[in-house]
Amino acid sequence: MLLARYGAQGWWPADSAFEIVAGAILVQRTAWRNAEKAIAELKARELLSPSALAAADGAALTELIRPAGFAPTKAQYLQAAARFFADGGGVGGLSSRATAALRDALLGVRGIGPETADSILLYVFDRPVWIADAYAARIFSRLSGKRIDSASQHSLTRPWTAAQRSADLRELHALIVAHAKAHCRTRPVCDDCPLRRSCAHRCAQR
DNA sequence: AACCAGGAGACAT
DNA sequence: ATGTCTCATGGT
Numbered sequence: 001m002l003l004a005r006y007g008a009q010g011w012w013p014a015d016s017a018f019e020i021v022a023g024a025i026l027v028q029r030t031a032w033r034n035a036e037k038a039i040a041e042l043k044a045r046e047l048l049s050p051s052a053l054a055a056a057d058g059a060a061l062t063e064l065i066r067p068a069g070f071a072p073t074k075a076q077y078l079q080a081a082a083r084f085f086a087d088g089g090g091v092g093g094l095s096s097r098a099t100a101a102l103r104d105a106l107l108g109v110r111g112i113g114p115e116t117a118d119s120i121l122l123y124v125f126d127r128p129v130w131i132a133d134a135y136a137a138r139i140f141s142r143l144s145g146k147r148i149d150s151a152s153q154h155s156l157t158r159p160w161t162a163a164q165r166s167a168d169l170r171e172l173h174a175l176i177v178a179h180a181k182a183h184c185r186t187r188p189v190c191d192d193c194p195l196r197r198s199c200a201h202r203c204a205q206r
Numbered sequence: 207a208a209c210c211a212g213g214a215g216a217c218a219t
Numbered sequence: 220a221t222g223t224c225t226c227a228t229g230g231t
Contacts, residue, residue: 031211034229069211069228077214113214133212143213177212 008150009174016130017124018082019048025077025111027066027074030060038074040200050090053082077111091124099127121171128166131173135180 014020022042027035039048041064053061062075084105088094094102099121103139106117114132121127130136 027211028213029211030213030228034211036223037229067228070213070226071228073214111226113213115213119212131212135212196221199214 002179003171006175006178009171009178011170011174012123014047015043018050018053020042021081021085021120022053022078024116025081026065027068028072028074030069030146033157034159035068038068041065041067050082050085054079074111080110081112095125099125099129100129102127103129107116122166122170126166128169130169133173133177133196136173138180139176153167183193 004020012020012023016025019039023035023039026038042048042053043097045064047056047061049062056079058075058079061078062071065071065074065078068074085091089107094105097105103117103121106112107114112120118129118131121129122131164196
């Protein structure tokens, strides 16, 4: 029903797989439009490849991505990720690994935490993974009427995904983001929420 | 002019 | 294992 309401989201457009990786890091705790500016700067300088980004000057990189916020930190994160992909033989080289092993390896990279790792698994490596992000937590908390803490956010959302197709999970994640943005903010009551039937608590009007 | 936007790491408990 | 604190910028 979310699909009917919001339509296909065409999620995460990017020219290359590694652009998605960079985007996933740059967008952390940041509005997409700000991350987008940083990506445009990187793209204009041909820095959106693991080797080029790993070789870039850190201070210069910091200036390029300043619009995305947390620039000094994210510059380090980006280069750590670039090194990881370069050392691993790029997306192609890494894709021979099993999902669980790949996830562990990603989590070992500075700047790649659970959400970013799962986003990369789903959108770069096409693995069927549920993304338990803040938006999903918001929706589940509205549906259940309970607060979703970090622990239950992790456990409650992960197990049933094994049989799902990655394409569906991509779309679902995108729809959840769209819905959470439109309805599940912090204020109460919404009359036209598509989840209203099962929405024991309430959704928020914008 | 406060408030928020696809988090993650360091650190303490 | 589970909570705080900090990090930084641009748009409403």
